[in-house]
Amino acid sequence: MRLFLLPISARRSLLYCEKLHEKAASERTLLDKVTIKANQTWAAWEKDEKAPWNWKKKITIYGNHALKRIPYEEWGLKTIPALTARRKKAIVEGREKYHVVFPGLYLHRDKVPEILKKLALERQAMHRSKMIWSIVGMPLSAPFMLIPIIPNLPFFYLVFRAYSHWKALTGSKHLEFLLRHNLPTLNPSAELDEVYTAGLMYPTRAISRAAPRPTRQQAQEVARVVEQQTNDGTEDVMVLQRWNGKLIAEQFKLPDMEVEIERAVEQVENAIKGKEELMEEKMELERATAKPGQTAKDALPKEILKSEKEKEKEIHKKAEDIAEENNNRGQNEGVEKK
Template identity: 85%
Template sequence: MRLFLLPISTRRSLLYCEKLHEKAASERTYLDKITIKANETWAAWEKDEKAIGNWKKKVTFYGNQALKRIPYEEWGLKTIPALTAKRKQAIVEGREKYQVIFPGLYLHQEKVPDILRKLATERQAQHRSKLIWSVVAMPFTAPFMLIPVIPNLPFFYCVYRAYSHWKALTGSQHLEFLFKNNVLPTPNPSSELDEAYTAGLMYPTRVISRAAPIPTRQQAEEVARVVEQQTNDGTEDVMVLQRWNGKLIAERFKLPDMEVEIERAVEQVENSIKAKEELLEEKAELEKATAKPGQTAKDSLPEEILEHIKEADKEIHEKAQEIAQESKPKPEEKKEQA
C-alpha cells in the first residue's frame, strides 16, 4: 500500500492513500453500492437543468461549498481503507507492505514518523464524537420528509457526515494499528515530487510549468534552501505547494483523485495562514492605537509583574558586577606582572 505525505506548507501535510484497485461488481458490499449510487446521483444533479427552480443545481452548488469546509485531514484519512480482520492478520504476520512517499527536500525524513503518528491519533476523539452526534441528529430530521418534491436534505446530510467521520475514524485506526505493531511504512523520498514542488515554486502557472524544462537537482536544492530560510528557524509557516500544481502531481503518479485532495488542502491552508496574518496585523494596529506616546509593551504590564522584572534586572546587574570585579587583576598580581 502506498501512502503519500505531501507538505502543503512547512508545518502542515496532506496524507493520501493510493487506491489498490476498483472492486468488481460482485465483490461490492451494500455500503459500496450505496456510496457509488450517491456519487452518481450527485453528479447527475450537478448537470440537471430541468428541475423546478433549478433546485438540484443549487443544492449541489451549496453542498460543494459545504464540502470544501470539511478539514483536509479528514479527507486524507478517508482515503485509507478500513482495517479488516484479514488485513490485520497480514500486518501482524508481515505480509502487508506499506511505503510512504514524500518530497525529501521539502520534508525531512526524520519528521515523517511523527507526522504520521500525529495524523493517526490526534483526530480520533473528534471523529468519534461527531459520528455519534450525527447519528443522534438523524431522527430529528425525519419531519422534513413531509416536504413534497424536495428530498429530506438535512437527513441525508447527517447520514453523509456520519459516514465521513466513520471513514476517517477507521482510516486513523488503521494507521495507528501499524504503529502499535511496529510496522512503520518504509520511507521513500521521491525525486519526482522534489521536481514537482520546485517547478511549482519556480514557475507562476501550470501552462508555463508544463512548457518549461524539469528543474535540475541543484535548482531543487537551492529553492528548498530558500524556503527553509523563509521559515526563520521554523517560526514561520511558509507555503510550499501551489493549488494549480495538484493536477501536475496527480498526473505524474497517475492518481486523478489526488488532484481534488491537493487543491482543497492548499486552499484551506492558504486561508488559515492568511487569517492568522490578518489577526496579527489587527492586533499590532490595536496596540499601536491604544498605546500612549512613548509607551512600550512592557509599560502596559501589571505593576506586580513590573516589580518582578525590576528585581530580576537588579540581580542580573549585581551578578554582572561581581563577575567583572573577580576578573580584575589583584594588586599582588599587578606587582608580579611588573
C-alpha cells in the same frame, strides 16, 4: 500500498492513500453500492437544469461549498481503507507492504513518523464523537420528510457526515495499527522534490510544463530558501501551490489526488491568511491603545516587566552556557585527537 505525505506548508501536511484497484461489481458490499449511487446522483444533480426553480443544481452548489469546509485531514484519512481482519493478519505476518512517499527536501525524514502519529491519533476522539451525534440527529430530522418534492436534505446530510466520520475513524485506526507494527517504510521521492521545486520556481502550471525540469542543485537551493523563510520553524510558509496539485497527480497517475491537494492548499492558505490578519489587527489595536511612543508592552506594570526581563536574561545565560560548553567539548576532543 503507497501513502503519500505531502507538505502543504512548513507545518501542515496532507496524507493521501493510493487506491490499489476498483472492486468488481460482484465484490461490492451494500455500503459500496449505496456510496456509488449517491455519487452518481450528486453528479447528475450538478448538471440538471430542468428541475423547478433549478433546485437540484442550487443544492449541489451550496453542498459543494459545505464540502470544502470539511477539514482536509478528514478527507485524507478517508482515503485509507478500513482495517479488515485479513489485512490485519497480513500486516502482522509481513505479507502486506506499505510505503510512505514524501518530498525529502521539503519534509525532513525524522519528522515523518511524528506527523503520521499525530494524524492517526489526534482526531480519533473527535470523529467518534461527531459520528455518534450525527447518528443521534438522524431521527430528529424525520419531520422534514413531510416537505413535498424536495428530499429530506437534513437527514441525508447527517447520514453523509456520520459516514464521513466513520471512514476517517477507520482510516486513522488503520494508520495507528501500522505505526504500532513499525510500518510503513519511508521512501523520499526525487520526483516529488522536482514537482515541488517547479511549483515554487514558476508562476503558472503552463510555464511549469514548458520549462525544463529543475536540477537537483536547483531543488536543494529552493528548499534552503524555504527553510530560511520559516525562521528556524517559527513561521509557517506555503510550499505547495494550488495549481501544482494536477502536476503531482499526473506524475503518479492518481487523478483523484488532484482534488484532495487543491482542497488542502485552499484551506491552509486561508488559515495562514487568517492568522496574519489576526496579528495585524492585534498590532493595530496595540498602536491605538498605547500612549504616544509607547507599545502595549511598555504599558505593563514595572513588576511584570522586571520579571520578563529576568526571564530573558536567564534564557540568554543558559544559551551562552550551552554554547560555551559545546565549544569546550569540541576543543577537548581536538586535543585528544592530537
